[in-house]
Amino acid sequence: MINFQSFHGKVIMIDDFWVQPNGEQLGCYKLISVQNRYGDLVKFVVSPDTYFVDHVMLRIGDMVTGFYDANAPVPMIFPPQFRAIVMARDTQYQxxxxxxxxxxxxxxxxxxxxxxxxxxxxxxxxxxxxxxxxxxxxxxxxxxxxxxxxxxxxxxxxxxxxx
Structure with a gap:
């Protein structure tokens, strides 16, 4: 069973993510760095399967919430790096x-x-x-x-x- 957890903050960086062992960059994966108001940082690996609420395109400076499976294995690195299942940009009244x-x-x-x-x-x-x-x-x-x-x-x- 998926244990959905979330992290909310401001997008501070969007990079391509390298998924090939030989270093070849495919461009289908992104690494989105999100920092909360306390200075905590999380990096979300965004794949073609990640669902974006309202199909928005994120930009640096957007306030977002990333949802991930807390039971999924993650690399033991800092800052933590989670596979995003859902990304939602903050919207007033929603x-x-x-x-x-x-x-x-x-x-x-x-x-x-x-x-x-x-x-x-x-x-x-x-x-x-x-x-x-x-x-x-x-x-x-x-x-x-x-x-x-x-x-x-x-x-x-x-x-x-x-x-």
């Missing part, structure tokens, strides 16, 4: 959460419960409609306001099912 949601549509960390409406767009990563119940799946949820309850409740704008 929050993003990536997690496993159970049959009651409560996130794995018990911090968010989804109330799906007829206006909630439920799609796959390839922008095709998802016609089944999104419960018991890894979901990328784009939402706005939440209640002050525990877990917080929201009616999401969009749900991307991460099959």
């Amino acid at each position: 929050k993003v959460k990536v997690s496993y949601f159970n049959r009651q549509l409560v996130s794995n960390d018990n911090k968010l419960k989804l109330n799906i409406s007829q206006c909630t767009k439920i799609i796959l990563k390839n922008d095709q409609a998802f016609t089944k119940n999104p419960a018991n799946h890894n979901l990328l949820v784009v939402y706005g306001f939440t209640t002050m309850s525990i877990p917080a409740q929201t009616t999401p704008y969009k749900i991307i099912v991460m099959c």
Whole structure:
């Protein structure tokens, strides 16, 4: 099971990432350096499989959140280097959460419960409609306001099912 964790900060560098053992640079992978407000630095390896919320192109200076699998093996280097599963650029009035949601549509960390409406767009990563119940799946949820309850409740704008 994927253990989604996130890191939020400002993009301070975007470089090509070398993936061939002979040093050949393919250009399909990027290394995005993100620094938070405390000065902590994380490098995200972005592959062609990394999902970018709203399909945005990141630039230096953007505030972003990178989501990664905390159970995945990582090289023992500093700063830490994680394979990005999802990257989201900060947008006013829009929050993003990536997690496993159970049959009651409560996130794995018990911090968010989804109330799906007829206006909630439920799609796959390839922008095709998802016609089944999104419960018991890894979901990328784009939402706005939440209640002050525990877990917080929201009616999401969009749900991307991460099959």
